[in-house]
Amino acid sequence: MEHANADNRMQPEAPLIYRTKLPVRIWHWINAFSIFVMLMSGMSIFNAHPRLYWGQYGANFDQPWLVIGNHGDRGFVNLLGLELPAGGLLGVSSEGARAFPPLLTIPSHYDLAGGREWHFFFAWVLAISATLFLLYALVSRHLQRDLALTRAEMRPSHLWHDIKEHARLRFPTGEAARRYNPLQKIAYLAVILILIPTVILTGLTMSPTMNAAWPWLLDLFGGRQSARSIHFLCALGFAAFIAVHLAMVVLAGPINELRSMITGWYRLPQAKGPTTIRTEDAA
């Protein structure tokens, strides 16, 4: 509270608005935790066979499109036949040959069964919480009202403007900051409507039982090994989202952003400098 007061004294005009509803906040943190566990236990599982293929089958004698391996104590990443040095970061670790190092995996030592237990428990947490969130977002119109792009926002000129503003690290202030900006909406929609469903479906496609139950899964993704590759690319997508998301939180004001995702209350950032245009209180 003291901090909020200090903020108030410095910027008496900055209003605190209730921006993030409770179900969104709950899902955000459950999902954030599940995604971290899934990424880390997923890397544990990947370490058991650090090669990716396209098609129905793929094993050691077949042609992979991605390999994380090592020549002795020098790790490498082989992407589409092009070998890139990875030093001591990937392919080799203090524990010997490891695609991903102990710091990134759950469990930290090589334990495929343990990694699978974590992965498949949190897969349920992720899938159930994402389904409930999506239902809530549709019924409460959070999806249509706060996340969907407006017709104006979909115009290329508008998006281009938003990209330029992001590149200059200039973020919306005042009333414009009440709503998510277009790039932010696209990033959230990509996670909610593309990455999460795809990662769940490609995960199921790797299950031999689910292939028998729902054979269309294999046709949808072009085979089990393709599904495994797409699953990995989704994981990369999540990692990229997390990196950008955290960077944006830091740049936009971590205290304010964290508060809004914990308590729901968000302080509208004000434009800086003498050219400040006061927003109308009536809004």
Add this chain to the structure above:
Amino acid sequence: MTIITRRNALIGGTGLLLSGCDRIAASPSVREVLTLGEKATRTAQRIVTDRNALAREFTRADLSPVFRENGTRNPGSPDYAAHAAERFANWRLVVDGMVAQPLAMGLAQILAAPQRSQITRHDCVEGWSAIGQWTGLPLGLLLRRAGLSGNAKFIVFHCADLYDGAPYYESIDLVDAFHPQTILAHSLNGQSLSIGHGAPLRLRVERQLGYKQAKYVMRIQAVSSLADIYGGKGGYWEDHHDYQWYAGI
């Protein structure tokens, strides 16, 4: 007073975090909770999967150019070596446990029985897959011939090989045992099974992962509970490395 530099704090912090994470990961109560995931998966998969839903069958054009051998490549025991030298002419598959009529079948008898041939994908728990054509005797047929008891719940496969010094074995429930694609395969891609692939007989249970596909099957035992078999968890990997008994994903 000690001065904690940021670097030391970072190194100490990650070390602490790492050991903390591992302590959580290794705690028996945490692992107990995590196994709920496997139970939920088994229940959900059994609900959405028809008892007789078939694993995808492929064509000869889809065969893996090289089918990778995995696990034990040769049981190596004198007994096994003797059978292999005779091309398993005097070898017998034993079917016993909770059956009305225990059986001891030679390879010729197995080959004379009705056969099923299928081109399916083998999925290792590690992540790789290989496609091969398997031919063999449907397990359901064998169990009916032996007169499986109504009280039997699991079928245990005892193998000729020791893995890391412990006997390899596996087990499945009756849903998988009577599945039309569950066969005791004696040939791969039209050739008698090589020693590397589990000669003379290996299990194919096509809706499960690779470690369930027991090689070098010597004895098939019908039981009502897995508790008294070796470590009690239903298989070598389950007993020794905490692998999930239900390998549905």
